[in-house]
Amino acid sequence: EAQVTQNPRYLITVTGKKLTVTCSQNMNHEYMSWYRQDPGLGLRQIYYSMNVEVTDKGDVPEGYKVSRKEKRNFPLILESPSPNQTSLYFCASSFRTANTGELFFGEGSRLTVL
């Protein structure tokens, strides 16, 4: 089954404790991206990757890091989480580009930073 898998789905952590949210897709997609969803703000792009070893900042990259060492994986790293990073996070992938194709989304990761 074609899917985007995120882990963990739910996480409560404390300020400053490094964490990683993993994302994996099994569709051989070139494009992957991370979004955060906050009430009233829709989805905002954090980082994206057009292919292996090619990553770039989205609209709200502060406090986040990513890497794309393999085509299928695109982890999101919070080096020192803060309460304003409490949010619902989505990983998405697309065959080639974001602006023309269908984005496939993971189920989401709800993060709470105390």
Add this chain to the structure above:
Amino acid sequence: AQSVAQPEDQVNVAEGNPLTVKCTYSVSGNPYLFWYVQYPNRGLQFLLKYITGDNLVKGSYGFEAEFNKSQTSFHLKKPSALVSDSALYFCAVGPTSGYSSASKIIFGSGTRLSIRP
């Protein structure tokens, strides 16, 4: 600046009635336009897209959307609503020009659709 507006936070419709969820956009050049749906505790799912061609686009679950270039709108419609259509709907636009246009789509803030039996 490129943007998408969904003017209604919530739309309430009786089952069996037609529904419309509104979306307007502001983007340079000819846009690519999308609708996504989010059911509770799930990720977003693609409904339909407009790239070029016929202004009326048909998508999943009986939904359709009409591209209106003069009004810069892309409203989502369905002739007869179902209770199972209750969800959060996002309009999105894909830029076709400018730096890193291939790398993103811009989402609206979402409209919660509630269908009462």
